[in-house]
Amino acid sequence: MTRSPDAPVPPDQAQQALQCLTTEHFVLQNARAATIQEANQRADLFLTSVSSATIALSFVAQVTEMGRPFVLFSLILLPCLFFIGLVTFVRAVQVAIEDMVHARGMPGSATISLSWRPCCKNTLSIPRMTTPRRCWSTRA
Numbered sequence: 579m580t581r582s583p584d585a586p587v588p589p590d591q592a593q594q595a596l597q598c599l600t601t602e603h604f605v606l607q608n609a610r611a612a613t614i615q616e617a618n619q620r621a622d623l624f625l626t627s628v629s630s631a632t633i634a635l636s637f638v639a640q641v642t643e644m645g646r647p648f649v650l651f652s653l654i655l656l657p658c659l660f661f662i663g664l665v666t667f668v669r670a671v672q673v674a675i676e677d678m679v680h681a682r683g684m685p686g687s688a689t690i691s692l693s694w695r696p697c698c699k700n701t702l703s704i705p706r707m708t709t710p711r712r713c714w715s716t717r718a
Contacts, residue, residue: 606680613677617670624666631659 635652642648 603684606683610677610680610684613673613680617673617677620666620669620673624663627659627662631655 635655638651639648
């Protein structure tokens, strides 16, 4: 026997559904925090590499008086630094896309929760949407 969409949800099923939606929201929130942390760590690693390479180049330039060993050292160091920067950028774009996917899912669970518990509308801050289905198509 199927229940019509307009029929009230039994309290025990509504409570279980709200717990599932709360858990989903919590997981998405933690996933966003993890992606932001990863992006920050990668940027920090790249900036540390650039700083270290600059200091190393300056030391080698002083010792070799900008001679042939400095050029060879630069030809070894700078492509490695470029590769680290390229990989960091590509992964940062991937992480930003993951973060966007997680961010787009969060208002959906809150909107569905509010449709079952309208008394909480004043306590939650979510974007205005007409239906729970429409929240999945909003732009983050």
